Amino acid sequence: MKRITGLLLVVLAVAGVLWADATLSINGAGATFPNPIYSKWFDEYHKKFSTIQINYQSQGSGAGIKQVTEGTVDFGASDGPMNDEQLKAFQDKHGFGILHFPTVLGADVPAYNIPGVDAALNFTPDALAGIFLGKITKWNDPAIADANKGVKLPAEDIVVVHRADGSGTTYCWTDYLSKVSDEWKTKVGKGTSVNWPVGLGGKGNEGVTGTVKNTPNSIGYVELIYAESNKIPYGNVKNAAGAFVKASLATVSAAAAGAAKDMPDDFRVSITNAPGKASYPISTFTWLLIPEKIPDAAKRDALKGFVKWALADGQGYAESLLYAKLPKEVVAKELKAIDKIQ
């Protein structure tokens, strides 16, 4: 009996050593929005290279930035780019910088529940800012009605719904409102959590979706995927070129293409209110945050290899999961930037 136990222990120990030798595990944490596609990517990549195991905790963009700065994970992920203060904090702590790599794109849509109205409403930037500032309080307000001739809007109070938890979705939405409304910019500002002038807070995209579905005469913002999969009506938004555009993978990619021409070298760019007639104005990249220096050579090569794969083959998985693909120009630029990781 004792002998068998001993043998078993030896076998286990050997297996353990071999296993540890064979798999390289890389840890990341961050944004929840790209989690479905990241999970798919890490899974597919593991199937391709069985020795590389990438673990991802979708705790939120803020947590991703915090953890990668503290060095508790190998890479972070965020729906909003790190600001200068955060970049400096990283630099101060580690002595080198951190790089942003856009992976896919998403969009926020204004979703609403107005009994008796099934049409896709048109929203001007002024109408959206006015509603979320609490200045436009009735659905038949001229600011909304003028853009929707032929739709009979009720004289009911608008119930505004926003995210209660901090989120990249909120960052994108408030970033857009800050660009189109000076009053929003000075009174509320942009961020993952803001001080909302009005409205009920729902927890998560599903919380906002549920609240809108549940509350007559309400409007909220959710990610395109959630509006699509829950089949709630969402409106067209007037873009910088003056056209009312419905959010779709094509119009989101168009917004990215518009921004791709003058993409800064660090990829920290906001594509809300992007130029171009076909651009959907409330779109955003989502980023991987990777330190400039990774001392462990095996880890470094594995991570670089993964990013290259995600930018090439990985993009093929995007549309089936309702994310928009990166424009070619951005991919080309990123492939060059990967070499900065040392």
Next chain:
Amino acid sequence: MATTTTTVPGAGPISGSRSFLSKLREGDEIARLFTFLFAASVVLLTVLLVYELWIGSSLPRHKFGFNFFRTSVWDPIFDQFGALPFIYGTTATAVVSLVIAVPLGIGAAIFLAELAPARLSDTLEFFIDLLAAVPSVIYGLLGVFIVIPLMRDYIQPALKKSLGFLPLFQGPTYGFGILTAGMVLAIMVIPYIISVSREVLLSVPRDQREAALSLGATRWESTWKVVVPFARGGIMGAIFLALARALGETIAVAMVIGNQPIIRASLFSSGYSIAAIIANELTEAVSNLHYQSLIELGLVLFLLTFILNGLARLLIVATSQRGAGMGNA
């Protein structure tokens, strides 16, 4: 049958245990040491918790000082943080829940312990224990899909119609808000109150009832004037347990309270509780001040629990002494 399954706190084992322990004289000191250590660990944990919260919230404590408790703006972009709406929301929902749950819970416990047949009482107790074990997110879903539409379409309009002259029941009725959160909390804490109160009532010695009955009291009089006052301490314990659960409940409240840091007189208004905002914002709190302000809110919740527990104890002691005095007279 019911009496065999009940525990009798602090009454039974003492007389028997002394002789048992004296046989194990040597074991006495060891047992004492170990049990002392276990008891001390509770104190240690509490101290550690407060210490961590205190250290973790140094930025906002220095920046805002006492204003943290007095201001009601919560703005992560412009770095303004005030705890007042959250203190209000937490307190108001807990109070609403107790106002609903205490009479219901104690009434049900009296029925189960004193009036119902033992078989029915035990069967119902099984369901009550089951309810107490349901995860709170399920109660949150119940709130979203059942309580909110009910409140919006029926209860709130009815309250507005009948009691609308009170500021408590005015304003638009969305279904979300303090009243709904209190209602969901009440549903959650009622099983605790029933379960604990029933056990306590069942443990009241039989002689107490018999003595009252032999003096000519009716069954209800013996229950209300003798058994319930006898079990007062235990029932108080049940209420504290319910209060603690109501104050700290996070996810179910976050799902129905509306998550708006405002203070309004109306119970129909949305609000925000401390536990809910910590759960909502901690993962995405990017700036240090925001993060530490949330930790300070944790400290505030700790203090609030402490104060409300103290107040509840005072209130119950005051009212029950008056009750006892009237009973004697």
